[in-house]
Structures are given as C-alpha cells and as structure tokens.
Amino acid sequence: MNSSFWHQRWENNEIGFHEGKPNQLLVKYFHELSVAKGRWIFVPLCGKTLDISWLLSRGYRVAGAELSQLAIEQLFMELGMQPEIETVGNVEHWSANNLDIFVGDIFAMSGKMLGPIDAVYDRAALVAFPEDLRNRYAAHLMEMTGKAPQLLICYDYDQSLMEGPPFSVSNDEVHRHYAATYDLTPLASTEVSGGLKGKGPARENVWLLKRGER
Ligand SMILES: C[S@@+](CC[C@H](N)C(=O)[O-])C[C@H]1O[C@@H](n2cnc3c(N)ncnc32)[C@H](O)[C@@H]1O
Numbered sequence: 001m002n003s004s005f006w007h008q009r010w011e012n013n014e015i016g017f018h019e020g021k022p023n024q025l026l027v028k029y030f031h032e033l034s035v036a037k038g039r040w041i042f043v044p045l046c047g048k049t050l051d052i053s054w055l056l057s058r059g060y061r062v063a064g065a066e067l068s069q070l071a072i073e074q075l076f077m078e079l080g081m082q083p084e085i086e087t088v089g090n091v092e093h094w095s096a097n098n099l100d101i102f103v104g105d106i107f108a109m110s111g112k113m114l115g116p117i118d119a120v121y122d123r124a125a126l127v128a129f130p131e132d133l134r135n136r137y138a139a140h141l142m143e144m145t146g147k148a149p150q151l152l153i154c155y156d157y158d159q160s161l162m163e164g165p166p167f168s169v170s171n172d173e174v175h176r177h178y179a180a181t182y183d184l185t186p187l188a189s190t191e192v193s194g195g196l197k198g199k200g201p202a203r204e205n206v207w208l209l210k211r212g213e214r
Helices: 003-011 024-033 050-057 069-079 131-144 171-178
Strands: 040-044 061-066 084-088 091-096 099-103 119-123 150-157 183-191 202-210
Touching: 003 069, 024 050, 024 119, 024 150, 024 183, 024 202, 040 050, 050 061, 050 069, 050 119, 061 069, 069 091, 069 099, 131 171, 150 171, 171 183, 171 202
Parallel strands: 040 061, 040 119, 061 099, 119 150
Antiparallel strands: 084 091, 091 099, 150 202, 183 202
C-alpha cells in the first residue's frame, strides 16, 4: 500500500476501519499488558481512533504514528486539544498534554524520536501492510519501542477471497514475526460476524506479546 492510497482514503472520508467507540477488544484485554497508569502506550498507524481517548481517560500517556495529517487534525479537534507542532527529521511531532503524535511515515520514525515506550497497542496496523512490508514493519516496531510488550489484533482469512487491507495475518505468521522475541499468548479468537466485508469467513485474533525470562 503506498502512501497515496491512504491519503486518498482520508481525503474521501473512506475510513470504514474507524470505529465510533473504543475498540471492545482493547477495553476487554488491555489489562493483560499490566501497564501502570502514567506509562506510555504506542499506537502505531493510529488514524483518529477513539482508543486514544479511552487510553488517555484511564491515565495513560499515548504516542501515535500516522501518515495522514488530515486524520491527526481531526483527532486533536475531536479530543478538544490544541497541539504544539514541530518538525523532527522527516516527520511532524504534534503534542499536547500526555499525547505525542508523529505525523508521517512510520518507517521515517525512530526510537530516539519516540522516547521510552511501555506497551504497544496494534489494532489494524500490522494488517494494514501487504506481505512484503509486514516483516519490515514488525522488525521496525520492535526496534523503535525497545521490544515493548504488545496487545495485537489481527484478521485471519483466505487471502484469495479478498484483497487487503486489512490483509490476512495467520497465527503462523504472527509466530514468525514475534516468537523469537516474545512469549505469545492467544487471548481470543472470534468469527467475524457476516464475514470480512461480506467476502468470506474471517477470524479476529487477539494476541498478548510479552517478553518472558530468556
Ligand atoms: C486501517 S487504518 C487503522 C487506524 C487505527 N489503528 C484504527 O484502528 O482506527 C491504518 C492507518 O494507518 C495509516 N498508515 C498507513 N501506512 C502508514 C505508514 N507507513 N506510516 C504511518 N501511518 C500509516 C493510514 O493513514 C491509516 O490511518
């Protein structure tokens, strides 16, 4: 997926992925990360998700990465926050109380820009990338967050039935990206009601990725 695909989606308001309330899997499983309030949660490819406001309201600090400036303008407006904006390298840093959003390509961002991260919440980020970019994304995410624990939500379906995004990420693939670094715990696996975009059966899988004793 190139960047113009996503810019166009935001310009045309074709944002079917955006949910009108905090993600119910986040609400149900976030505690599994065991992160203390006041810690930093990184939301890669954040769009203007209401999950950010949910995390802030529970006392967390949130860092995000998003390509679309339009999405982030809407995010700050809907949160009722006035950002301070500065340029850092090839991206813009939009900040307000407890919120740090980097606007640009996630691959142009570094751990140094991001600062210390205590946990990652990946909903619709890994699955937003086609296969050839997912290896690069997973490695970059671990590198930039110092291998912080993750709550990961993926779809698994027959990729021949539909083009992504969201792309299918099988359980085997999750292991390929992350099992060398984390202990992987499947928290939930549910059938997507009515299938994914009505094209065929799909499962939505929730994973907890934590570093064990090694
Ligand atoms: C499927 S949406 C998910 C948004 C959000 N996580 C949610 O749950 O609503 C993927 C988002 O990633 C952004 N995006 C795509 N490629 C990106 C990249 N290389 N760097 C940063 N953001 C990107 C898109 O603009 C889009 O808003």
